[in-house]
Amino acid sequence: MKVGEKHFRTIWLNADGRSVDIIDQRWLPHAFRIETVDTIDGIATAIRDMWVRGAPLIGVTAAYGVAMQMADDPSDAALEAVWHKLHETRPTAINLRWALDEMTRMLKPLAPSERAAAAYRRAAEIADEDVGLNRSIGENGLKIIRDIAARKKPGEPVNILTHCNAGWLATVDYGTATAPIYLAVEAGIPVHVYVDETRPRNQGAQLTAWEMAGHGVPHTLIVDNAGGHLMQHGDVDMVIVGTDRTTANGDVCNKIGTYLKALAAADNGVPFYVALPSPTIDWTVADGLKEIPIEERASDEVSLVWGKTGDGEIAQVRVSPDATPARNPAFDVTPARLVTGLITERGVAKASRAGLAELFPERRAAAE
Numbered sequence: 001m002k003v004g005e006k007h008f009r010t011i012w013l014n015a016d017g018r019s020v021d022i023i024d025q026r027w028l029p030h031a032f033r034i035e036t037v038d039t040i041d042g043i044a045t046a047i048r049d050m051w052v053r054g055a056p057l058i059g060v061t062a063a064y065g066v067a068m069q070m071a072d073d074p075s076d077a078a079l080e081a082v083w084h085k086l087h088e089t090r091p092t093a094i095n096l097r098w099a100l101d102e103m104t105r106m107l108k109p110l111a112p113s114e115r116a117a118a119a120y121r122r123a124a125e126i127a128d129e130d131v132g133l134n135r136s137i138g139e140n141g142l143k144i145i146r147d148i149a150a151r152k153k154p155g156e157p158v159n160i161l162t163h164c165n166a167g168w169l170a171t172v173d174y175g176t177a178t179a180p181i182y183l184a185v186e187a188g189i190p191v192h193v194y195v196d197e198t199r200p201r202n203q204g205a206q207l208t209a210w211e212m213a214g215h216g217v218p219h220t221l222i223v224d225n226a227g228g229h230l231m232q233h234g235d236v237d238m239v240i241v242g243t244d245r246t247t248a249n250g251d252v253c254n255k256i257g258t259y260l261k262a263l264a265a266a267d268n269g270v271p272f273y274v275a276l277p278s279p280t281i282d283w284t285v286a287d288g289l290k291e292i293p294i295e296e297r298a299s300d301e302v303s304l305v306w307g308k309t310g311d312g313e314i315a316q317v318r319v320s321p322d323a324t325p326a327r328n329p330a331f332d333v334t335p336a337r338l339v340t341g342l343i344t345e346r347g348v349a350k351a352s353r354a355g356l357a358e359l360f361p362e363r364r365a366a367a368e
């Protein structure tokens, strides 16, 4: 998407054919910085410390990590080691494991001498595929927004609430939850987005708000606890969020706080949609609550917040007493029964085993 007048993806291969450049998301919205990453350790750090984040982008970054490893050492042992090294960086987003499995499946049968070139080719394809998937999600989600708009008075915006950042910064381009929003704006449908700040790391306040502003999408930042109140007063027409892992029966794991939004939406009859590309479906898991590993991140992320000081410096401040302990589960699981629909690249599925199997019969069959 655009940054100023220039089109950017979140990650791209450099002319040296080895290193990647990434948008370093730690500094947004206050500074737009690009980092070059040219080692496996650098890739692991970028994922773990959230220079890049968002399930699809984590997967693509890991794919380039495997390619870098193959350029250094294309042996079977190195291929296995890089799988483990990158897999442990962030446990919840299934796209990470999907990308590592996909790279391994493709590279294993090749002679070591062929692996580096093939790995870079496949990593680039996965990046391009992500863009295509998101575009299709956008088209399928656009139909839902269009239907809601048709029931409104002319000129009245469709009010969409989103949580965290499932925008272009979380993917290679377009985003998942935001793709239908961008297409609605392009189609001239009036929309307005309520952006949850998304404590503790504030991906909504810092990233989604920046994206919306950059593309002229009318939006309003709200604190995480405001959504239920707004829904009770008829101010939200629909919720669209992303997901880090959706199970074969439609349970949705996403940024902490998503579940509370789904509960409030169900209580108020507000449709709750989840936008996801198929690599985010974990066909091996049935019960999201019991089986999805939930990342517990450092307690500092709760006790300290990043922001811009009056002097224009990007700095961290403490919001709690020095000695107060904090706990930081990064994701939660929204049961399928609270999800109105799953917006995928193939259409909108019911959040159920049958609904997903109908859209992806070959994947369901392969998992059995």
Ligand SMILES: CSC[C@@H](O)[C@@H](O)C(=O)COP(=O)(O)O
Residues within 6 Å of the ligand: 053, 054, 055, 056, 093, 163, 164, 165, 166, 167, 170, 171, 175, 176, 177, 203, 241, 242, 243, 244, 254, 255, 330
């Ligand atoms: C298209 S991104 C989907 C999810 O990864 C997104 O909603 C999310 O929860 C991101 O969490 P993050 O911890 O910032 O990586």
